[in-house]
Amino acid sequence: MYEAVHARPDGESTVARVAKTAADYGFEGVVVRNHAGARAAYDPDEIRDEYGIDIVEGVEIRADDPQQASGSVGNFRTSHTVVGIHGGTTALNRFAVEQAKVDVLAHPMTGNGDFNHVLAKAAVENGVRIEFNLGGVLRESGGRRVRILQSLRKLGEIVDHYDAPYVVSADPTSHLELRTPRELKALGEEIGFSGEFVEDGLAEWGRMAERNRHVQSESFIEPGVERGRYEEEP
Amino acid sequence: MKHLPKHLRPRWRYLAVELETWPDERLGRRSFQRELWYAGQNLLGDPGSADADLSVVRFRFTDGTGEAVVKVRRGETESARAAVACIDEIDGAPVGIRVSGISGTIRAAEENYLGRDGQDSEERNVVFGNEERVAVLRDDVGDVRLDEAFVGATDLDYHLV
Numbered sequence: 001m002y003e004a005v006h007a008r009p010d011g012e013s014t015v016a017r018v019a020k021t022a023a024d025y026g027f028e029g030v031v032v033r034n035h036a037g038a039r040a041a042y043d044p045d046e047i048r049d050e051y052g053i054d055i056v057e058g059v060e061i062r063a064d065d066p067q068q069a070s071g072s073v074g075n076f077r078t079s080h081t082v083v084g085i086h087g088g089t090t091a092l093n094r095f096a097v098e099q100a101k102v103d104v105l106a107h108p109m110t111g112n113g114d115f116n117h118v119l120a121k122a123a124v125e126n127g128v129r130i131e132f133n134l135g136g137v138l139r140e141s142g143g144r145r146v147r148i149l150q151s152l153r154k155l156g157e158i159v160d161h162y163d164a165p166y167v168v169s170a171d172p173t174s175h176l177e178l179r180t181p182r183e184l185k186a187l188g189e190e191i192g193f194s195g196e197f198v199e200d201g202l203a204e205w206g207r208m209a210e211r212n213r214h215v216q217s218e219s220f221i222e223p224g225v226e227r228g229r230y231e232e233e234p
Numbered sequence: 235m236k237h238l239p240k241h242l243r244p245r246w247r248y249l250a251v252e253l254e255t256w257p258d259e260r261l262g263r264r265s266f267q268r269e270l271w272y273a274g275q276n277l278l279g280d281p282g283s284a285d286a287d288l289s290v291v292r293f294r295f296t297d298g299t300g301e302a303v304v305k306v307r308r309g310e311t312e313s314a315r316a317a318v319a320c321i322d323e324i325d326g327a328p329v330g331i332r333v334s335g336i337s338g339t340i341r342a343a344e345e346n347y348l349g350r351d352g353q354d355s356e357e358r359n360v361v362f363g364n365e366e367r368v369a370v371l372r373d374d375v376g377d378v379r380l381d382e383a384f385v386g387a388t389d390l391d392y393h394l395v
Contacts, residue, residue, distance in 0.1 A: 008385055012384070012385060013387070014388065016388040016390040017386040017391070020374075020375060021330070138320055139322040141276055174328070174386055176254060176256075177322070182315065183333065184319070186312045186313070186316040187320070
């Protein structure tokens, strides 16, 4: 299971600290998804060797409009394993699910954002994962939390009906905001998602990273065409 | 009142809970208990939190880390775990919290799941981001003091002066 985090300067802890805590908590990997304007400086291989946890280089693109987002996706796609869109407006939610180069539509329901069957079908077609962001459930209270729970329930029903791909995250911005997979599963059960749903959503980050690494590796040319062993010099 | 016969007494489970916060924060047992009950009530509702019980029976906090044992009615451990996960602040101090294990007795919970981090923290000058800073170090992690906040870091991020 993987967790997708915001590290310093986007959050309060360095990538290494979050990774160490995540390793202690039983995660297999961490996706660093700092916003495009606040990228972290870190050495993934060093952290991986030190703490025995996979570090996935990702980015979350925050843009004012689809044109700007489109440019950023083009810029980051080749250099980052996981590319997400900071959702929350109708225009960007729609842009994200219709763009096959995007991996994740993060927190589509925050702010003025909404989600419907049209977006769900587009997400299925383009393989864009919809994020279930548990951060608000963990860290908000009162009426705001009720609204967040309502929106998660709605999102869950739509995603379930169309069998759309999804990911789950607690969206931590420091090592203190991380929660263990078992805690997240227990929380999911309380708010109406099954434990398997949450577990699957956490694992999906890892599957996505593995697939994208394969696609971006040198041996991959296009779907069905790969550099095989017969091309090597004798 | 005369105590209940054994088969009528509630069965308890004890959650071993580990806490962590920034080095300049202090967490108290009473405030932890209050936040735990709030979290239970907000997530599980009054009936759910009454079922879970969620009383703190052991609490210890020193130097930015702490541990506690929380009493929970048997069969409610998963909902209690969810409520524990929803504690994000205690008296305004952000906390990292995890359930490290569950036992049938307080003693087993303490012996098996708590008391493993007997490390002392120390203040040292470090170089972090090309500037000399003060950091509170513990094992191989450290919290580096910036102008008004801390940054969670590890040995990979700074050099000792």
